[in-house]
Amino acid sequence: MTPVAPTDRVLDLFHGVRLTPTQRRIAHSLVQHAASAGYLSAAEVAELARVSQPSVTRFAMALGYDGYPALRRRLREIVAGGGAVPAPASGPAGNELQRAVRAEVDNLHQLAEQLADLGRVTAAGELLAASRPLPVLGLRAAAPLAAYFAYFAAKVHPDVRVLDTGGSLLADRLEQARAAGASALLAIVLPRYPREALDALREARAAGMSVVAITDSPVSPAAEYAEIVLPAAVGAQLVFDLHTAPMALAMAVLQAICDAAPADAQRRLEEFEQSATRRQLFVG
Incomplete structure (x- = not known):
């Protein structure tokens, strides 16, 4: 062990x-x-x-x-x-890049163990699947993850709105989503935690929205405002952070959204495939 x-x-x-x-x-x-x-x-x-x-x-x-x-x-x-963590079975620690990748493997193993209990992810999927529209918040380093999640989520959810820019427009778009009927918000908040992201979470909760937060730690600043906190460790071995585990967790949440409304998800996927075939979107 x-x-x-x-x-x-x-x-x-x-x-x-x-x-x-x-x-x-x-x-x-x-x-x-x-x-x-x-x-x-x-x-x-x-x-x-x-x-x-x-x-x-x-x-x-x-x-x-x-x-x-x-x-x-x-x-x-x-x-x-607790003792020390042994070196990987594949061999010595290796160079800096190898150590960084192996640390990401460890982060994924930790996430896999965490997902043995599906309670929080399942609850998050149900909250997010029921929200019309579904706002997805991700600022600065988290913006690409929010866009990646939203790209696929739009195939199974009728109205996904990416909130990836700060400033006064962020508050406007959050208010617009709430006025349109949004009941829940998915927030991806990663180090270094943008103040605007935390302000948006505070405003979302004040407006009565449930917040599901994908963040790097159960004690990150985002946890204060989230109804459901889903942690996934961020790799910090290189000059810039690695977000392998948070991205994997985001896709696990999307799977939970599909599982929360399987008939609707399947219907929308079939409609997309028919449209993609008709428009010849892909070559393979």
């Missing part, structure tokens, strides 16, 4: 705990520095998370500890007790 990675063991500390946005920033910083988390002072954690040192103390108490020293002892215990 593969030992649990330090990141996962630290993340387990926060499951089921309702954290404030500031506390989520602290938790996210500890997850990002899982291997050394148990050796950081409160001041160092505060600097990493860009919060005050008293906020770190309050964070530890929110988790049920007397103060940060007690939490730090626990962090040392869980990191030291």
Whole structure:
């Protein structure tokens, strides 16, 4: 059995705990520095998370500890007790690019284990399938993923609207979707988390829409505004992030949308294929 990675063991500390946005920033910083988390002072954690040192103390108490020293002892215990993750069976660690790709493989394995429980994905599919129209939010780094999802979702859903630009137009388009009957929003929110994306989630919830968030961690800032949080780790080994697992999760959500209304999905797919054949869209 593969030992649990330090990141996962630290993340387990926060499951089921309702954290404030500031506390989520602290938790996210500890997850990002899982291997050394148990050796950081409160001041160092505060600097990493860009919060005050008293906020770190309050964070530890929110988790049920007397103060940060007690939490730090626990962090040392869980990191030291889990052992190291072995090198891949395929051979040595390899060069930087190989390590980055292997880390993405690990992220996909983690996502596969997470999907053993289909409850949240199934619930997300039902919410999104019922929304007419279906707005899909993705700003900055998440914009290509939102467009990729929407391209395929439009084949099985009658009205998919991509929200991939910020500014005042984003609020306009969100209001228009709600006025047209949208009951749910799919938001893809990835590091570095755009402030406009979080503002849009806040506005969507205030307007009565359910929010399904695909994000990199259960303690990401998007979690505060989402009814259903679907995490998928982002690769951070290269200069720019790798989004392999979030893209796979997005397509799993689309599968859940199809499963929520299989007859409608099949009918729309058949109609598209007939249209594609008539217009000779593809050569193969």
